[in-house]
Amino acid sequence: KQEVTQIPAALSVPEGENLVLNCSFTDSAIYNLQWFRQDPGKGLTSLLLIQSSQREQTSGRLNASLDKSSGRSTLYIAASQPGDSATYLCAAMDSNYQLIWGAGTKLIIKP
Amino acid sequence: GAGVSQSPRYKVAKRGQDVALRCDPISGHVSLFWYQQALGQGPEFLTYFQNEAQLDKSGLPSDRFFAERPEGSVSTLKIQRTQQEDSAVYLCASRENPYTGELFFGEGSRLTVL
Numbered sequence: 001k002q003e004v005t006q007i008p009a010a011l012s013v014p015e016g017e018n019l020v021l022n023c024s025f026t027d028s029a030i031y032n033l034q035w036f037r038q039d040p041g042k043g044l045t046s047l048l049l050i051q052s053s054q055r056e057q058t059s060g061r062l063n064a065s066l067d068k069s070s071g072r073s074t075l076y077i078a079a080s081q082p083g084d085s086a087t088y089l090c091a092a093m094d095s096n097y098q099l100i101w102g103a104g105t106k107l108i109i110k111p
Numbered sequence: 112g113a114g115v116s117q118s119p120r121y122k123v124a125k126r127g128q129d130v131a132l133r134c135d136p137i138s139g140h141v142s143l144f145w146y147q148q149a150l151g152q153g154p155e156f157l158t159y160f161q162n163e164a165q166l167d168k169s170g171l172p173s174d175r176f177f178a179e180r181p182e183g184s185v186s187t188l189k190i191q192r193t194q195q196e197d198s199a200v201y202l203c204a205s206r207e208n209p210y211t212g213e214l215f216f217g218e219g220s221r222l223t224v225l
Binding site for chain 2: 031032034036041042043044045046049051089091093097098099101102103104
């Protein structure tokens with residue numbers, strides 16, 4: 001059974017720093033992996049979708065990588081800003097086309 | 112529409128009342144999902160529609176939960192005889208393709224059962 005883990009559960013860094021959020025999964029047979037952002041009291045906003053055949057995707061200051069063999073994905077945020085403060089969730093689509101979710105990393109960027 | 116729309120955004124119900132939550136997916140999206148999200152947790156799958164067909168309802172926690180999408184567009188999640196443990200945010204998401212691709216979420220409906 002696929003399990004997705006995000007560590008740490010919470011992270012606080014000063015503004016301007018580059019940072020990496022981690023997402024690990026137990027079964028490498030995934031179709032894709034998607035990163036989302038969730039602000040308090042809001043729905044989820046899609047950030048990046050990486051297909052299983054891809055190694056990384058980039059959007060602005062965000063870069064997501066995927067290493068299926070090691071069961072890991074990382075979300076790199078460059079030059080962090082207070083507006084990046086949110087909870088970041090990853091979800092892996094398993095072989096049954098089901099999305100398996102991590103519990104999220106709550107990120108706080110201190111001005 | 113431009114995005115996934117959910118209503119109501121907030122709903123307070125007395126225990127035992129029935130509630131109905133609506134989801135308007137992105138126009139033309141084949142796939143529609145309902146999730147339940149507790150505070151500080153990731154979304155938990157409830158049910159999945161492909162057009163009007165409910166292909167998976169394995170995540171519905173009890174027979175008090177019922178979902179429909181009769182014309183393959185708008186969907187309604189109904190909860191009968193609400194209990195306090197039903198208090199959560201209910202998220203709807205849609206996707207253009209049946210099986211893969213990017214998933215787009217609505218703002219969610221926050222249900223509080225007193």
